[in-house]
Amino acid sequence: MTEQKSLKILIADDNDSDRMLLSAIVKKEGHEVIEAINGAEAVSQYVKHSPSLILLDALMPIKDGFEAAQEIKQIAGNQFIPIIFLTSLQDAKSLARCLDSGGDDFLSKPYNRSILKAKINAFYRMRMMNQMIQEHAQQMVVEQKVAKKIFDNVAHLGCLDSDNIQYSLSPLSVFNGDIVLAERKPDGGMYIFIGDFTGHGLPAAIGAMPLAEIFYGMTKKGFSIHEILTEINTKLTRILPVQFFCCAAMVDLDFVEKTARIFVGGLPALYLWREKSKTFDKIDSSSVPLGVMSRENFKPDIQDIPMYDNDRIFLWSDGIIESRAKDGEMFGEERLENLFNQGKHQDELFNFILDNVDQFMLGGERDDDITLVSAQMVDIESLSDDVVVEKNKELGGPLEWSLHYELQSQSLRVFNPLPLVLQIVTEVDGLKNFSGQLYTLLAELYSNALEHGVLGLDSNLKTSGEGFAKYYSLRKERLDSLTTGFIRVILSHEPLNDGKGGRLRISFEDSGPGFNFQKMLKNEHKIDGYCGRGLPLIRTICEEFYYEGVGNKVNAVVVWPNIVENPKKMAGNYE
Amino acid sequence: MTVSAQTNQEGKELTINISGRFDFSSHQEFRKIYENAPSDIHEFIIDMNDATYLDSSALGMLLLLRDHAGGDNADIQIVHCNDDVKKILTISNFGQLFNIH
Numbered sequence: 001m002t003e004q005k006s007l008k009i010l011i012a013d014d015n016d017s018d019r020m021l022l023s024a025i026v027k028k029e030g031h032e033v034i035e036a037i038n039g040a041e042a043v044s045q046y047v048k049h050s051p052s053l054i055l056l057d058a059l060m061p062i063k064d065g066f067e068a069a070q071e072i073k074q075i076a077g078n079q080f081i082p083i084i085f086l087t088s089l090q091d092a093k094s095l096a097r098c099l100d101s102g103g104d105d106f107l108s109k110p111y112n113r114s115i116l117k118a119k120i121n122a123f124y125r126m127r128m129m130n131q132m133i134q135e136h137a138q139q140m141v142v143e144q145k146v147a148k149k150i151f152d153n154v155a156h157l158g159c160l161d162s163d164n165i166q167y168s169l170s171p172l173s174v175f176n177g178d179i180v181l182a183e184r185k186p187d188g189g190m191y192i193f194i195g196d197f198t199g200h201g202l203p204a205a206i207g208a209m210p211l212a213e214i215f216y217g218m219t220k221k222g223f224s225i226h227e228i229l230t231e232i233n234t235k236l237t238r239i240l241p242v243q244f245f246c247c248a249a250m251v252d253l254d255f256v257e258k259t260a261r262i263f264v265g266g267l268p269a270l271y272l273w274r275e276k277s278k279t280f281d282k283i284d285s286s287s288v289p290l291g292v293m294s295r296e297n298f299k300p301d302i303q304d305i306p307m308y309d310n311d312r313i314f315l316w317s318d319g320i321i322e323s324r325a326k327d328g329e330m331f332g333e334e335r336l337e338n339l340f341n342q343g344k345h346q347d348e349l350f351n352f353i354l355d356n357v358d359q360f361m362l363g364g365e366r367d368d369d370i371t372l373v374s375a376q377m378v379d380i381e382s383l384s385d386d387v388v389v390e391k392n393k394e395l396g397g398p399l400e401w402s403l404h405y406e407l408q409s410q411s412l413r414v415f416n417p418l419p420l421v422l423q424i425v426t427e428v429d430g431l432k433n434f435s436g437q438l439y440t441l442l443a444e445l446y447s448n449a450l451e452h453g454v455l456g457l458d459s460n461l462k463t464s465g466e467g468f469a470k471y472y473s474l475r476k477e478r479l480d481s482l483t484t485g486f487i488r489v490i491l492s493h494e495p496l497n498d499g500k501g502g503r504l505r506i507s508f509e510d511s512g513p514g515f516n517f518q519k520m521l522k523n524e525h526k527i528d529g530y531c532g533r534g535l536p537l538i539r540t541i542c543e544e545f546y547y548e549g550v551g552n553k554v555n556a557v558v559v560w561p562n563i564v565e566n567p568k569k570m571a572g573n574y575e
Numbered sequence: 576m577t578v579s580a581q582t583n584q585e586g587k588e589l590t591i592n593i594s595g596r597f598d599f600s601s602h603q604e605f606r607k608i609y610e611n612a613p614s615d616i617h618e619f620i621i622d623m624n625d626a627t628y629l630d631s632s633a634l635g636m637l638l639l640l641r642d643h644a645g646g647d648n649a650d651i652q653i654v655h656c657n658d659d660v661k662k663i664l665t666i667s668n669f670g671q672l673f674n675i676h
Contacts, residue, residue, distance in 0.1 A: 198632065199631075199632070199635075242638050243635030243636060244635060245635070245638070265668070266667045266668070284666075285665075285666045285668060288667065288668045293671075
């Protein structure tokens with residue numbers, strides 16, 4: 001029983017007889033007593049002996065009980081040290097002062113033995129409880145640090161430190177439900193993801209882990225934004241309890257074609273800053289948050305938006321809009337919009353926003369953490385080449401094989417074969433080093449076969465902003481209603497005779513009417529069928545490249561290890 | 576905030592009235608109402624006429640009700656939303672899950 005435990009109790013009273021009397025009573029209860037004859041001594045005895053309870057006379061020479069109590073409480077910090085004032089004062093004001101100065105209770109003289117005993121026991125229990133809470137709190141901090149470490153290993157920085165990204169995120173934000181991820185794609189583009197889990201603490205952190213794993217894993221393998229979102233949504237719907245979900249936004253930046261594909265589900269509108277006109281477009285949430293819909297019903301709305309160099313996308317959780325000033329007023333959307341209406345240079349905007357929110361919140365309470373990310377459209381050459389691939393010169397993996405893969409209209413509507421095809425190709429160890437280039441090449445050939453061949457879209461449309469939107473809405477419309485057509489992919493690989501490399505043959509044939517490729521090949525700088533990185537890339541990476549038939553079949557031959565190794569150079573060659 | 580409810584349409588429909596702030600504090604109360612509802616109720620109406628605000632845990636509660644009422648087959652209407660309430664439901668695109676008027 002805790003009631004019978006022997007405690008160390010400090011008794012401070014300048015009146016010798018009172019002190020001795022109390023001391024005798026307390027000792028008789030089985031406790032150890034330390035004595036002090038004034039307030040100053042009470043403080044020094046406290047420091048020296050660290051008792052579990054203090055009985056403190058209110059009026060003493062040198063330093064009175066009120067002052068001593070304040071000092072002791074200050075020294076104790078988070079440690080709960082119960083102080084019971086001993087007083088013959090009876091008026092309400094004096095008794096209240098005992099409590100105001102840090103006392104936890106008072107005991108009137110003359111002492112009543114059973115009350116004294118009961119109070120000592122009650123405060124001992126309280127102290128134990130407090131100690132337990134302290135220990136739990138410490139334990140939780142330790143656990144959070146470890147969990148954070150594990151989380152950081154899963155959700156590493158990715159490419160958040162790229163020159164075109166600025167972000168602000170509290171170090172333990174994952175326990176507040178906020179998550180920010182960014183990673184380069186095999187084709188040199190970039191994905192940026194921001195999520196805000198409902199609920200705080202561990203549930204949010206636990207949900208964030210598989211999300212980060214899916215994001216990084218699928219990004220590396222070349223999956224599309226649509227596929228990654230679908231996978232994350234399916235996973236979260238399965239693992240999160242019904243009432244929890246993740247409001248999210250994801251951006252797919254293409255630095256070559258200068259486009260952004262944007263998804264917003266449940267987060268406040270993102271802003272797309274147009275540096276040239278110093279204006280901004282708002283991109284409202286147009287999808288249900290992640291983790292709510294079943295796989296069949298999940299229809300992420302992804303918007304295709306053309307960008308120019310130095311345009312910037314600003315993403316945030318609701319932390320900024322809902323941050324509160326001292327008087328409880330919210331920062332709100334209007335204030336946020338105003339910050340963008342002051343003609344700031346795009347470099348300054350990020351800090352300008354943070355400074356203003358901080359200024360606004362001075363003295364106020366932080367409701368939520370401020371999570372803010374900005375991603376800038378830049379020339380791909382200005383980005384460090386952190387699409388790192390392990391160098392692998394070995395002649396391992398399957399070297400002699402061929403693959404014939406034909407996708408019919410239904411498959412074309414719902415399936416992206418690129419990650420699968422890339423996976424097969426990079427089983428050849430010697431080609432692993434070139435997965436970025438190969439992905440770009442395959443993606444280029446596939447999208448040409450699909451968009452220009454099967455869907456019959458005219459790439460000239462994409463030259464104006466208006467046409468750009470039209471192009472993508474037509475693409476969606478035609479793809480959704482596609483009932484005939486095919487794309488035939490034929491891949492084969494063989495080792496070179498010298499035993500030091502290999503030859504990969506790629507052929508894409510589509511059901512479209514073909515096109516006048518002779519004319520296109522003559523006007524190489526007025527590239528017709530190939531937008532953006534098109535032909536120049538193909539010329540750098542391919543040993544041979546030629547059309548067949550009416551132009552609906554294209555062949556590419558890649559020989560390694562003699563592939564150009566710098567993807568930046570390749571991408572920069574066009575135009 | 577308070578939650579109250581009454582059945583109508585010969586006991587086939589349950590109207591839940593929300594007033595004040597709809598947030599985590601009303602979790603128990605809200606759940607009790609739909610869990611104790613008679614089993615032949617197949618239509619729920621959430622009346623937000625007196626609701627001033629909802630937070631993300633209120634959205635979570637609506638999802639719980641939806642799950643209770645049959646998930647994708649649930650018939651739940653959310654009516655009389657003020658602008659603030661409507662905005663929160665719109666950002667989350669809950670119109671895809673509930674009939675919002």
